[in-house]
Amino acid sequence: MFKMKYGSLLTGSVLLLGLSTAQAAEYEWKFQASETSGEPSFKIKQEWAEKILAMTDGRVEIEVMPINSVVGPTETLSAVSSGILQGHMTDPSYFSGQDPAFGMLGNLVGAWQNPYDFLEYMKYGGGEELYNELVEPYGAHLISAATFPLESVPSTVPIESMADFEGLKIRAPQGMVYNIFERIGATPVNLPGSEVYTGLEKGVIDAADSTVLSNNDAMGLHAFAPYPLYPGFHSMPMIAVSINKDIWDGLPEELQTTLKTAFDGMSYDLIARLKEQDIETLQRLQDDPDVHPFNLPEEERQKFRTAAEQEWQEWASENEMTQKIYDSATAFLRSRNLL
Numbered sequence: 351m352f353k354m355k356y357g358s359l360l361t362g363s364v365l366l367l368g369l370s371t372a373q374a375a376e377y378e379w380k381f382q383a384s385e386t387s388g389e390p391s392f393k394i395k396q397e398w399a400e401k402i403l404a405m406t407d408g409r410v411e412i413e414v415m416p417i418n419s420v421v422g423p424t425e426t427l428s429a430v431s432s433g434i435l436q437g438h439m440t441d442p443s444y445f446s447g448q449d450p451a452f453g454m455l456g457n458l459v460g461a462w463q464n465p466y467d468f469l470e471y472m473k474y475g476g477g478e479e480l481y482n483e484l485v486e487p488y489g490a491h492l493i494s495a496a497t498f499p500l501e502s503v504p505s506t507v508p509i510e511s512m513a514d515f516e517g518l519k520i521r522a523p524q525g526m527v528y529n530i531f532e533r534i535g536a537t538p539v540n541l542p543g544s545e546v547y548t549g550l551e552k553g554v555i556d557a558a559d560s561t562v563l564s565n566n567d568a569m570g571l572h573a574f575a576p577y578p579l580y581p582g583f584h585s586m587p588m589i590a591v592s593i594n595k596d597i598w599d600g601l602p603e604e605l606q607t608t609l610k611t612a613f614d615g616m617s618y619d620l621i622a623r624l625k626e627q628d629i630e631t632l633q634r635l636q637d638d639p640d641v642h643p644f645n646l647p648e649e650e651r652q653k654f655r656t657a658a659e660q661e662w663q664e665w666a667s668e669n670e671m672t673q674k675i676y677d678s679a680t681a682f683l684r685s686r687n688l689l
Contacts, residue, residue, distance in 0.1 A: 375403075375411040377601075379436035379593070382426050384444075386544060387416040389565045390627055391498065391620060395439055398616040405608055414439070423542050424524070430594050431489030437593040439496070442481070443525035451484050451671040453525030457587040458679055460530070460658030465497050465586055465621045467688060472588070473614065475682045481590065484671055491598040493609055496589040496617035498562050499625045500582030504575035505557035506550065510644060512653045521546055521558040526661060527585050531559070533657045550574040559585050563643075564627035567635070576641045580632060583651045584658075591616075 381399070385392040392414070399412040421429045426438040427445050442456030455477065462468040471477045472495035481492045509515065516535040522528040524540050531538040539555050549555040551574050560566050563580050572578060591613045598606065635641045666676035683689035 374408040376409045378411045380413050380415060380420065381437040381439055382415050382419055382421070382435050384417050384423055384440040384543060386569065389568055391565055391624060392416060394620055394623060398612060402609065402612045405612055406605060410605060417542065417544050427488055427490060430592060433594060436597060439589055439591050441523065441587040442590045443523050443587060446525035449484065449671065450665055450668045451675055454665050454672050455481055455484065455588065455675045457525060457527055457585060458662065459527045459585055460655045461679060461683060462586045465499055467686065468497050468586060469617060471679065471682045476678055480675060480678060485592065486595055489595050490592045491595045492590055492592050494591045494613035494617055496591055496620055497586055499621055499628060501559065501561055501585045502563040502566055502582050503557055503579040504550065504560060504566050504571045505577040505579065506575050507556055508577050508644065509557065509579055511650050519556045521549055521555045521560065526665060527559055530658050530661045533661060534654065547571060562624050562628055564624060564631040567631045572635065572641050578643050579646060580643050581645060583646055584654060
C-alpha cells in the first residue's frame with residue numbers, strides 16, 4: 351500500500367514538475383523557415399530550437415514552422431516586423447522587391463565556392479553588421495547568418511555546358527539569381543520552393559535552383575528531374591536567422607549572447623551535416639540507373655562566374671547600400687584570393 355501511495359505521489363510530482371517546466375518559458379516565439387517539414391535542413395533547425403530550450407533552462411521556447419505555415423515566403427519580413435511572427439530563418443532574396451540589397455547580400459550568386467568562406471565573411475568580415483544596417487529599419491534584427499553547402503540543380507534534361515541553359519525554364523527566386531539565369535540565356539520562372547515539386551512534375555519548369563542535393567532527393571525531385579548538377583556551382587543563399595527588433599532589444603544580455611552562440615553553432619552544424627547527407631545521397635544516386643548526376647567542368651563554371659560578376663556590378667549601382675555590399679564583399683574575396 352505504501353508503495354502504491356508513494357508511486358502515486360511520485361507520479362503526481364512528476365506531472366507537476368512537467369507542468370511547471372512547461373509554464374517556465376519566459377519567451378515563446380514562432381519562427382517560420384523557408385523549407386518544407388520533410389527536408390533534412392528543417393529538421394536540423396528544429397533540433398537547434400530544442401537545444402536553445404535546454405541552453406536557456408527553459409526560458410526561451412522557439413517553435414520552428416515550415417514554409418507557408420503563417421505567411422508566404424516573401425511576407426515573413428513584414429510578419430516579423432509586425433509581430434505576427436517573432437522570427438524567421440529564410441533567404442533574404444525573397445525581399446529583393448523591397449530593396450535590391452536584400453538580394454545582393456542574401457545571395458551574391460557565384461561568389462562563394464565554399465560555405466565556410468561565406469560564414470567567415472558574414473561573421474568576421476563585416477557581413478552581419480551590414481545586414482543589420484539594412485534590416486533593422488524594417489523592424490528585424492539578424493541574430494546569425496547561416497547557409498547551406500552549394501545548391502544542386504535538379505533538371506529534367508542533361509546540362510553539360512552553359513549553352514544548355516539557353517531557353518531552359520528554370521525555377522529561380524526573385525533577385526540576383528533570377529537575373530543571372532536570364533543573362534546566360536535561360537528562362538527563369540519565379541516559384542517558391544514549396545512549388546518546385548509540382549512545377550517539375552507538371553512540366554511548368556525544366557529545372558530548378560532549389561536547394562542542396564539531399565533536400566532535393568528527400569522531396570522526391572529526382573523522380574522528375576533525374577539530371578542533377580552536383581556539386582553546385584551557382585547559388586549558396588544566406589539563411590537570415592532574424593527576430594523582431596523590439597523583442598531583441600528587450601532581452602537580457604545573457605539571453606542575447608546565448609541565442610547568438612547557439613545560432614552561430616547551428617550555422618556550422620547545418621553545413622557539416624548537410625554535406626555528409628549530400629555525399630551519402632550522391633553515392634546512392636550514382637548506383638541508381640535512372641538518375642544521372644553531372645559535375646560541370648571548371649571552364650563552364652568560370653563562364654557562369656563571369657556572367658555573375660557582370661551582374662554584381664549592375665546591382666552595385668542600384669543604391670548606396672548595394673554599393674557598400676559590393677565593395678565589402680569583393681574586398682573580402684580579393685583578400686582571400688577568391689576573386
